[in-house]
Amino acid sequence: MLILNAVINGLLFGGVLALMAFGMNLMFGVVQIVHLAYGQFIMVGLYLVYLLTVLYHVPLLLSCVLAIIAIALLSVLCYYSVVKPLLKAPPINQLLALAGLWIVLENACLAFFGATYKGVQVVLPVLHVGEIYIAASNLIGFGVGLITLGLLYLFLNKTYTGVAIRAVAQDTEVSGVMGINSRTIYLITFVVGGALAGVTAACFVPVYAVHPHFGSAFTLLAFIIVILGGMGNLIGGFIGAFIIGVVTSIGSTLLNPEIGQIIALLICLLIIILRPQGLLGVRART
């Protein structure tokens, strides 16, 4: 029964993880950049919600929306200041510059908010069906995650901009020949990716209290999921999120939280070595 409980909660948590990984995956697929500061964006989002609701008494939902907008703007700033000048640089330089951004954001939050845990007090009931207990906060996260992913699916498949984004992800040069300005698409991708980080932060509000080292764990988690599903493979990432959600949930229920994470990381390491293209990926022909 304990395991069933863990599986169900893991699956629900997987919905939020899928959303989080989707943003990182989109940026990798389109801009070919590993966004190492992604978890820090989520952290900044959580801090903004805290700042607005607790200190300025803005209603919770409104402050979530404001935080999403702010993170999207932060993402645009990140694109212009860090990513755009390094588009032609070797991948390792891009990775390290974003790691620099990671340090800046983490310490800016530390300087601004201090090292203690900050959280919005939201009391949500725990539902139970028979002997299975489900936290309502997980259920909300799952719901919001699936709805957002559904909207993204429509955006990527039914609108001109969405199709252009997918075209750039497939082949930047040929899409240029078709009259798509890849720089504009990169910018739009960063706006969407940033907004996704914001939505993820909003889903995390009832679950977590935020602290300055909050982001790094989630950057790595998003990373693992993206690798698991294959970099740039959006459906693979979706499935990977649920696998990781369930594995960490079972691991931490039966043993302890660190063991759950270690197992997830070991799976990730094995995937990198044995199937670098990811579970669903196809090896690129060169």
Added chain:
Amino acid sequence: MKFMENFKKGTPLLILALLMICPFVFSSPYLLHIFILIFIWSYVTTVWSYMGRFGIISLGHGAFFGIGVYTTALLFNLYNVSPWLGMLAGGLAAATIAVILGYSCFKFGVIGHYFAIATLVLAEIITLVIIALRDTLETGGKLGLTVRSLGTSPLFFQFENKLIFYYLTLALLGLALLIWKKIDDSKVQRALKAVGEDEEAALSLGIDVVKYKTTMFAVSAFMTALGGTAYIQFTMFADPTTCTGVGLSLGIVFKAIIGGMFTLWGPTIGSALIVVLEEYTRLALGSAFVSYSQIIYGLLIIILIRFLPGGLYGTFSDLFRQKRKREVQVLLSGRQAADPYK
């Protein structure tokens, strides 16, 4: 020209001699402390650059450093094993992990940023293992661990006098620079350089890429772990955020990048710069504002990567070299000049 050549050869010896005398000129323990930190980090960064300069970027050296730190400290605290033996044990443990990970990565063609990510994952795993063993092995988890103090005990690598650590860490750094030179003169250097430039072409020339890369990775990991032992014996305190993990790994890479990882002195200069910067901002702003110094540090890294991708020392020595080369070419115009800098 002859004088210049002699001067060039003599410079390292001159610097060494100056550093040997240094503690007698400035006897302030604080300055000694800073110098020791600079030596340790320069050593680790130089050792990291053994791989980095050939395009094998590891983001997991924090893990090897942490293995050195915790193996030594735990063997001593729990079983009373001398840290001199613990140093060896830590080095061998790090090298074993490097061989396992390196061999499987290189064998299956995991290169470039995939390799960087694999090592990053390793760094996180080691941190989590240390935290998870907080009770079973008394690693202290996130709260950190203190080494039992014996006062001064040469047999157990404990000295109250900082001067001994000064010379010890200076010797380590000297060793690392010497091995760098040895690598430069060996077949390994040419093989790995070819690999760094074009892996597939090197492979087709019959270079055993996997063997060379794995060896270099193992050597680098072994020596990084030795640095970890020196560090823990000096500070006598370790916790997972400063002694292992992703943050430390990135710190090593940044130091190498800022100094320039392709030159002998680059890593040393980068480390000295970062250690001094951190100390200065800490002193100038007070320890309550330590995060401001980190913000400056992060911004500096972004700016440097954007404008000076060759690193400080690398870029400036390149500029210097080009300028001098042009002068030589003007002087010898019309004649084929032998490259005077070979």
